[in-house]
Every structure is written in C-alpha cells, then in structure tokens.
Amino acid sequence: MFKSVRRTIVAAFLATALFAGLALPGAPVSTAFASPDTDVSNKQNFSTDVIYQIFTDRLYDGNSGNNPSGSSFDGTCTNLKLYCGGDWQGITDKINANYFSNMGITALWISQPVENIYSVVNYSGVNNTSYHGYWARDFKKTNPYYGTVTDFQNLVSAAHAKGIKIVIDFAPNHTSPAMETNSAFAENGKLYDNGTLLGGYTGDTNGYFHHNLGTDFSSLENGIYKNLYDLADINHNNSTIDTYFKDAIKVWLDLGIDGIRVDAVKHMPFGWQKNWLASIYSYQPVFTFGEWFLGVNDADPNNVQFANESGMSLLDFRFAQKVRQVFRDNTDTMYGLDSMISSTATDYAQVSDQVTFIDNHDMDRFKSGTVSDRRVEQALAFGLTSRGVPAIYYGTEQYMAGSGDPGNRARISSFSESTTAFNVIKALAPLRKSNPAIAYGTTQQRWISNDVYVYERKFGDSVAVVAINRNGSSSTSVSGLITSFASGTYTDALGGLLNGNSITVGSGGAVSTFTLAAGGVAVWQSTPTQTTPVVGHVGPVLGKPGNTVTIDGRGFGSTKGTVYFGTNAVTGANIVSWEDSQIKAIVPSVTPGKYAVKVRTSGSVDSNSYNSFNILTGTQVSVRFIVQNASTTYGQNVYLVGSASEIGGWDTSKAIGPMFNQIITAYPNWYYDVSVPANTALQFKFIKKNGATVTWEGGSNHTFTTPSSGTATVTVSWQ
Numbered sequence: 199m200f201k202s203v204r205r206t207i208v209a210a211f212l213a214t215a216l217f218a219g220l221a222l223p224g225a226p227v228s229t230a231f232a233s234p235d236t237d238v239s240n241k242q243n244f245s246t247d248v249i250y251q252i253f254t255d256r257l258y259d260g261n262s263g264n265n266p267s268g269s270s271f272d273g274t275c276t277n278l279k280l281y282c283g284g285d286w287q288g289i290t291d292k293i294n295a296n297y298f299s300n301m302g303i304t305a306l307w308i309s310q311p312v313e314n315i316y317s318v319v320n321y322s323g324v325n326n327t328s329y330h331g332y333w334a335r336d337f338k339k340t341n342p343y344y345g346t347v348t349d350f351q352n353l354v355s356a357a358h359a360k361g362i363k364i365v366i367d368f369a370p371n372h373t374s375p376a377m378e379t380n381s382a383f384a385e386n387g388k389l390y391d392n393g394t395l396l397g398g399y400t401g402d403t404n405g406y407f408h409h410n411l412g413t414d415f416s417s418l419e420n421g422i423y424k425n426l427y428d429l430a431d432i433n434h435n436n437s438t439i440d441t442y443f444k445d446a447i448k449v450w451l452d453l454g455i456d457g458i459r460v461d462a463v464k465h466m467p468f469g470w471q472k473n474w475l476a477s478i479y480s481y482q483p484v485f486t487f488g489e490w491f492l493g494v495n496d497a498d499p500n501n502v503q504f505a506n507e508s509g510m511s512l513l514d515f516r517f518a519q520k521v522r523q524v525f526r527d528n529t530d531t532m533y534g535l536d537s538m539i540s541s542t543a544t545d546y547a548q549v550s551d552q553v554t555f556i557d558n559h560d561m562d563r564f565k566s567g568t569v570s571d572r573r574v575e576q577a578l579a580f581g582l583t584s585r586g587v588p589a590i591y592y593g594t595e596q597y598m599a600g601s602g603d604p605g606n607r608a609r610i611s612s613f614s615e616s617t618t619a620f621n622v623i624k625a626l627a628p629l630r631k632s633n634p635a636i637a638y639g640t641t642q643q644r645w646i647s648n649d650v651y652v653y654e655r656k657f658g659d660s661v662a663v664v665a666i667n668r669n670g671s672s673s674t675s676v677s678g679l680i681t682s683f684a685s686g687t688y689t690d691a692l693g694g695l696l697n698g699n700s701i702t703v704g705s706g707g708a709v710s711t712f713t714l715a716a717g718g719v720a721v722w723q724s725t726p727t728q729t730t731p732v733v734g735h736v737g738p739v740l741g742k743p744g745n746t747v748t749i750d751g752r753g754f755g756s757t758k759g760t761v762y763f764g765t766n767a768v769t770g771a772n773i774v775s776w777e778d779s780q781i782k783a784i785v786p787s788v789t790p791g792k793y794a795v796k797v798r799t800s801g802s803v804d805s806n807s808y809n810s811f812n813i814l815t816g817t818q819v820s821v822r823f824i825v826q827n828a829s830t831t832y833g834q835n836v837y838l839v840g841s842a843s844e845i846g847g848w849d850t851s852k853a854i855g856p857m858f859n860q861i862i863t864a865y866p867n868w869y870y871d872v873s874v875p876a877n878t879a880l881q882f883k884f885i886k887k888n889g890a891t892v893t894w895e896g897g898s899n900h901t902f903t904t905p906s907s908g909t910a911t912v913t914v915s916w917q
C-alpha cells in the first residue's frame with residue numbers, strides 16, 4: 199500500500215519533470231540528433247565531447263552566503279592566492295544561462311570538489327589558501343566554499359539537463375601541506391573519513407603517509423614515494439587507505455559524475471592506480487584521464503606505457519606543448535606539428551582517448567605575451583578538429599592572458615558570447631557529435647609547408663579536411679591537394695569566421711587550386727550514411743569478465759550480431775544492447791589478457807579491430823612484492839613474472855618492472871606495487887633483465903595467495 203502510493207508520487211514527479219523539460223540526475227537526455235554514442239548518458243566515451251576546464255573558485259559567485267570570512271577571502275579577486283567566492287551555484291547559474299551550451303561545450307571539468315583545509319598557509323610571508331582544491335582533508339565531504347551536497351546534485355542535474363557531463367578533479371596522491379617535524383604547520387596533512395579523523399602526518403602510527411622527504415623528480419621511484427613539494431604523500435600500500443579511496447570515489451560516482459581527472463598520476467604507484475581503476479570500472483565506468491606532466495619535446499616511454507597499460511587516459515602534454523611551440527612561441531613549424539600527430543598515433547594505443555589542450559592552470563595562458571588573437575583561434579580550431587578529447591581552459595574564449603601560477607588563474611574576465619574565439623568553438627564543437635571522422639577518425643597529412651598544414655580526418659566513409667595557415671601576412675596557393683571527398687563543392691564549416699574558403703573537388707578527390715588566406719582556417723566535411731560497421735571507441739579498455747563494455751561507432755545496424763574479443767564470440771543475452779552506433783556487451787570469461795575487439799553485423803560484415811582490451815583475471819588488489827638480495831651487474835634490473843596475466847603470464851617480455859631499489863627498500867632489495875587478482879594463489883619468480891638477456895631465479899616457484907580485499911606485502915629472497 200505504502201509502496202504503491204510512493205510509486206504514484208514518483209511517477210507524478212517524473213511526469214512533471216518530463217513535462218517541464220527537466221532531466222533527472224543521470225537520466226539520458228535525448229535531443230533530435232542524438233545517437234547513443236554522442237549522448238550525455240555515455241560516460242565511457244568522451245570522443246564526441248568538448249571539455250571546458252573550470253577553476254570553481256574563479257568562474258562565478260552564485261551564492262555569497264558560502265564565502266569564507268576573514269583572511270582567506272578576497273571578494274575582489276585581486277589577491278589570487280585567496281578564495282574569490284566562486285562556487286557550484288555559480289556554475290549552475292551559467293549552465294542555466296546557456297553560456298556553455300551556446301558555446302557547444304558538452305563537459306565541464308571542475309576543481310577537486312572535496313573538503314580542503316581551512317587554514318591559511320604562510321610561505322615566506324605570503325598567505326596561501328586551498329582555493330584551487332588540491333589540499334584535501336576529507337575526500338568524502340564537499341568543500342563548503344564550493345557548496346553543499348545539494349548544490350553539487352543541482353549542478354549535476356542542471357548540467358545533464360543541458361546535455362553537459364560533469365568531470366571532477368581528484369587528487370588521491372596527497373592531502374595538504376605538512377612538515378615532518380612540526381605538527382603545528384598548516385593542518386598537519388590530516389585526513390578525515392566523512393568527518394572522523396583518520397590521522398595526521400606527524401605521529402603517523404598507522405602508516406597512512408610516506409615519510410621520505412620531498413621529491414627531486416630525479417626518477418619515477420623518487421617521484422612516487424617522496425612528497426610532491428610539501429604535500430603529505432599518501433601511502434597507498436595500506437588497506438585502510440586503499441579502501442578509503444575506493445569508497446571515496448564512489449561517493450562522487452553516486453552523485454552522478456561522468457568523468458574523473460586524476461591529479462599527479464606520475465606520483466602514485468601504477469599498480470595501486472590500476473587496482474583503483476578496476477574497482478571504478480566494475481562499479482560505474484566513467485571516462486578517466488590522468489595528469490602526467492611533460493615538458494617541451496619530452497616523450498617519456500613511461501608515460502606511453504602508463505597510457506597503454508593502466509586503463510586510464512592521459513592529458514596529452516605532447517600535443518599541448520607542440521601546439522604551443524607552433525602557434526604560440528614559433529619555435530617549431532607545421533612539420534613538427536605533423537610529426538607529433540603521427541608519433542602520438544603510433545605510441546598511444548587509444549590516441550583518441552587522450553585529452554588535448556592548449557593551456558591550463560599549470561602553464562602560462564596561451565594568450566599571455568605577444569600572441570595574437572588569431573593564433574589563439576587557430577590553436578583552438580586545431581584542437582577541436584584533431585584526434586583526442588579537447589579541453590578548453592576557462593577564459594581562453596575571452597582571450598584571457600596571465601602567466602605563472604596564480605596569474606593564469608584569475609576570475610573569468612567576461613561571459614561575452616560574441617568573441618571570435620567563442621564563435622570558433624561554437625562552430626566546431628558540434629562537429630565532434632555530427633561527424634564521426636572528427637571524433638574517431640585517423641589523421642593524414644595532405645599538404646604541408648612551414649606555415650600551412652592541411653590534414654584529413656577519416657572514419658569509415660566520413661571525412662573532414664582542415665587547412666590552417668599560421669602566417670598572418672601571406673596567403674598560400676594550395677595546388678595538387680588530394681582528399682577522400684567525393685566530387686562536389688564543400689563550404690567552410692566555420693562560415694568564413696577565420697577567412698576560410700570553399701573548395702571544389704573533382705575526380706579522385708582532387709581539389710582545384712585555391713588560395714588559403716593569410717591567417718586562414720577552413721574546415722570542410724562530409725558524413726555520408728555509414729553502411730558498413732566501423733568501431734571508433736571501446737570504453738573502458740580494461741575490465742574483468744562480467745563487466746559491461748560500451749562499443750561506439752557507426753553502421754552496426756539495428757539487429758543484434760556478434761562482438762568478438764579476439765576469436766571469442768559474445769552473443770545473445772551477453773549483448774546487453776545493440777544499436778546502429780552503440781553496442782553494450784558483457785566481457786567474456788576467457789583466458790585473461792589483451793584482445794582486439796571487433797563487431798560482426800547480423801549480415802556477417804566485420805568491422806575493423808579496436809586494440810587492445812585488457813581482460814583482467816578478476817577483482818584486483820594492490821600487492822607489494824619485495825625480493826631481497828638480488829644483486830645485479832651494471833645494466834641489469836629485476837622484474838617480476840608469474841602465473842597470472844597481471845604479472846605477465848610467465849612471459850618475460852611482459853614481466854612487471856623494472857622494480858625499485860632505493861626508497862621503500864634499498865639495493866640489493868627490490869620492490870614494486872602490483873595490481874593482481876584478488877583471492878588468488880599466484881606462482882611467481884623474479885628475473886634479471888638486461889635488454890633481451892634474461893636470468894631466471896633458480897629453485898621452485900614462489901607462491902602467494904592474494905587477499906580478497908585490502909593491500910598486502912610479500913617478501914622473499916632471491917634464489
């Protein structure tokens with residue numbers, strides 16, 4: 199009786215909400231053009247989205263009642279190290295004013311939403327606050343200066359109602375500033391569990407933190423197990439901590455978030471992160487991308503390995519740094535831009551999942567210095583039409599300048615919708631939804647000089663061609679351009695906003711000679727109906743049997759066919775849904791390892807193969823492996839290999855390592871934190887590798903049964 203009354207009320211609410219055109223949190227919003235792969239409900243795939251990165255404190259103060267009082271607040275936002283009053287209500291107000299949807303933005307990345315320290319931290323006489331959100335104290339509570347849980351829920355529902363996803367920043371590497379010898383400094387890095395103190399940095403008897411002083415960034419190991427600056431560094435090889443962070447992210451997943459930007463992934467054990475992600479992907483898979491900072495011309499193989507093995511995408515610093523060199527600093531040419539595009543496509547297994555950008559809160563704003571507005575517009579146009587998920591830093595559309603931190607984090611200067619940059623974004627962002635070549639396509643250089651780059655994006659039968667002339671004073675005659683277009687005339691999708699022209703295409707995709715204006719950008723495109731199957735995206739790319747995986751593309755047809763993981767067919771009830779642009783399938787229970795994913799239509803036509811889905815053995819736990827007395831010769835390193843796919847399946851080329859030997863244990867003892875299947879009897883050995891030369895341990899295999907939850911450490915001697 200009660201039940202039925204409640205049901206009626208819920209139904210009535212639903213009817214009202216639908217009638218009012220409102221969406222419920224998490225409910226899919228359908229628009230006239232939406233196909234499921236491009237819908238706001240698609241939390242696994244951001245390839246059709248454009249992200250807008252917001253410093254929550256710096257966008258808009260929608261509720262002055264939640265502002266801090268006293269010395270941590272400057273309502274004029276002159277002192278950029280203090281709180282300025284911006285909050286979730288302010289973002290909600292701007293969502294409802296259509297500022298983002300008018301620009302074509304479909305995802306907002308907001309500051310870490312969790313409760314931060316309240317104290318003002320004095321460095322060399324200068325006051326600093328946690329306005330940026332990176333000084334957490336309780337990952338299960340909200341930062342009250344940003345808002346309450348209700349404010350957060352309102353933000354998520356307002357966003358979803360406008361077809362906008364919400365991505366949170368999340369920083370499980372550390373809590374807040376702390377000093378080993380002074381518990382009175384700041385808030386001593388204290389960590390709380392939904393209001394209950396777990397522990398502080400000094401007197402850390404539970405081992406929640408590392409106590410190895412600050413990193414000098416000299417090696418991966420140094421960066422992971424020492425403090426980043428003076429931030430109290432979390433020890434993830436601790437069961438309380440591991441459970442805490444798995445639960446804390448669920449708090450936000452339950453509040454309806456659609457994605458996570460993970461801070462400082464280079465500074466946390468990779469095995470722990472993989473185990474944490476596996477937990478997220480089994481609970482509520484959302485698009486997750488990490489921050490691994492790279493400098494100019496830096497292409498760290500560890501960064502590539504992380505992007506390909508962890509199950510997490512990365513912010514694409516190679517893309518950002520190269521775009522800045524070419525369009526901002528004039529320290530490289532279009533040849534460098536093109537070679538970045540091809541080398542990243544080779545290196546990253548899922549290049550269209552990496553998050554591209556032209557500036558952010560840790561670098562000078564693109565416009566700072568003597569950069570012209572046109573160069574900002576060109577860099578934006580390049581990002582919006584390139585592979586990867588573009589993220590636009592708040593205020594770039596208003597040509598905000600500002601260098602260094604916090605000069606690059608001023609309050610947004612204006613909400614004008616008439617700047618050219620705003621209108622470039624407005625024109626190009628929707629193409630990511632309407633033309634799958636832009637969301638998923640390959641990139642091919644079609645015409646190039648120092649200043650001109652013409653590139654083609656192609657996915658199935660869909661094509662987009664973009665021409666950019668960065669030279670602001672000379673036009674270029676482009677002759678001999680070949681494209682994949684059918685014959686016809688193609689108009690500039692920017693409508694001449696950046697002086698682009700139309701082109702005429704004849705047979706064989708040949709374009710009649712045309713003049714690309716000085717500083718010109720033109721975008722031409724076509725999207726014929728796709729009749730053969732093409733897979734553009736699989737997400738997440740890591741999961742255990744039984745998880746649901748989302749496969750996006752075109753031309754799958756409306757009748758259920760077959761999904762293949764390698765040669766393993768998934769059919770019938772294990773296909774959860776099948777639509778022309780999206781399939782949801784259950785990860786099969788087959789030999790764990792990497793598989794190419796392929797779709798076969800009901801008419802037996804095969805798609806391309808999408809690399810490389812990692813089928814896990816099962817639920818993951820993080821285990822620290824230590825091997826003592828493993829002396830090595832110069833050039834040799836110690837690795838772990840063993841029975842489970844997660845530890846290489848006895849394949850020495852997939853062994854885990856090189857292990858570390860300086861901080862947690864020191865040479866000749868080696869250690870590494872590894873994501874392994876839970877509650878599993880593992881057999882393993884350590885090997886010494888020098889290039890391709892492998893030296894095995896003697897004796898019989900070591901054995902260890904992993905815990906069913908929590909972390910563990912296993913220590914053996916080299917034999």
Ligand code: NOJ
Pocket residue numbers: 332369426461462489559560
């Ligand atoms: C990288 C962030 O982007 C930066 O702004 C922050 O200060 C550090 N990580 C520490 O959280």
Ligand code: NOJ
Pocket residue numbers: 848883894898899
């Ligand atoms: C692989 C075997 O399966 C394992 O048991 C053995 O210890 C190593 N090779 C070294 O021979």
Ligand code: CA
Pocket residue numbers: 259260261262263264265283284285343
């Ligand atoms: Ca406020």
Ligand code: CA
Pocket residue numbers: 371421422423424431432465466467
């Ligand atoms: Ca760390």
